[in-house]
Amino acid sequence: MKISQRLKAIAHLAENSFRVLDVGSDHGYLPYLLLKNSEVVKVIVADISNESLLKAKGNLETFFDSKTIEERVKFKRADGLKAVRENEVDTVVIAGLGGLLISRILKESEAVRKTVDTFILQPRSNQGSLRRYLMASGFLIEREILARDGKHISEIIVAKNTDQSIKIEDNEIAYELPLKLLDTEDKKLLLEFLNNKKEIEEFVLKEVTESKGTDSIEVIEKMKRLSYIDEMIKMV
Numbered sequence: 001m002k003i004s005q006r007l008k009a010i011a012h013l014a015e016n017s018f019r020v021l022d023v024g025s026d027h028g029y030l031p032y033l034l035l036k037n038s039e040v041v042k043v044i045v046a047d048i049s050n051e052s053l054l055k056a057k058g059n060l061e062t063f064f065d066s067k068t069i070e071e072r073v074k075f076k077r078a079d080g081l082k083a084v085r086e087n088e089v090d091t092v093v094i095a096g097l098g099g100l101l102i103s104r105i106l107k108e109s110e111a112v113r114k115t116v117d118t119f120i121l122q123p124r125s126n127q128g129s130l131r132r133y134l135m136a137s138g139f140l141i142e143r144e145i146l147a148r149d150g151k152h153i154s155e156i157i158v159a160k161n162t163d164q165s166i167k168i169e170d171n172e173i174a175y176e177l178p179l180k181l182l183d184t185e186d187k188k189l190l191l192e193f194l195n196n197k198k199e200i201e202e203f204v205l206k207e208v209t210e211s212k213g214t215d216s217i218e219v220i221e222k223m224k225r226l227s228y229i230d231e232m233i234k235m236v
């Protein structure tokens, strides 16, 4: 079984919790890592798809005896946080889903989410939108972590509940590339991540310049985004 650095990093963040909900578990690799790395953690393996749940069950049964599974694992077919009641888990992991879907899942189960201690979120798209939603909805983003996943670099967001909404500047790129990313220990990975973003931004700027002309609003906007990334690269 080949498990990505991304899932290993997520497991590492969750393995000190006692009760973890894994939303959208699919193959069950995260629960596998949690059971293997910790003697105490209990996991609710949840998925909206029955097929995925059966896959997770099959994989876990290959590696753990029935006593371990009976005592430490529950399988639930459910949409998002509807898999649990209030106060049933300390940590919620939602990994490998789109950022808009993750926001929807959190929004739909307000009462449950208020009783959760830590959220480990790994959006595979719309990361900026998810951060914007979190900050506007009473979450505090505590940590940002980058982890390699094959050819991609994944963004992992660790968030907690707070009483306040945090207002940050209305600058889309600041949500897409928050300054907290600069805390990343692996500077080589961070530079690779930022340079990939820069390359995409340069390409877009070239396209927009060719079609709209150098002094269009879009070009000025794209140039601002590029200089934000340049500044960030200088700060690494």
Ligand SMILES: C[S@@+](CC[C@H](N)C(=O)[O-])C[C@H]1O[C@@H](n2cnc3c(N)ncnc32)[C@H](O)[C@@H]1O
Pocket: 007, 023, 024, 025, 026, 027, 046, 047, 048, 049, 052, 078, 079, 080, 094, 095, 096, 097, 105
């Ligand atoms: C791409 S897999 C991610 C698997 C694993 N979490 C990972 O990060 O490698 C997405 C899984 O999420 C499940 N899923 C999609 N929407 C969901 C929802 N609203 N609630 C629970 N599970 C969902 C899918 O059935 C699928 O098994």
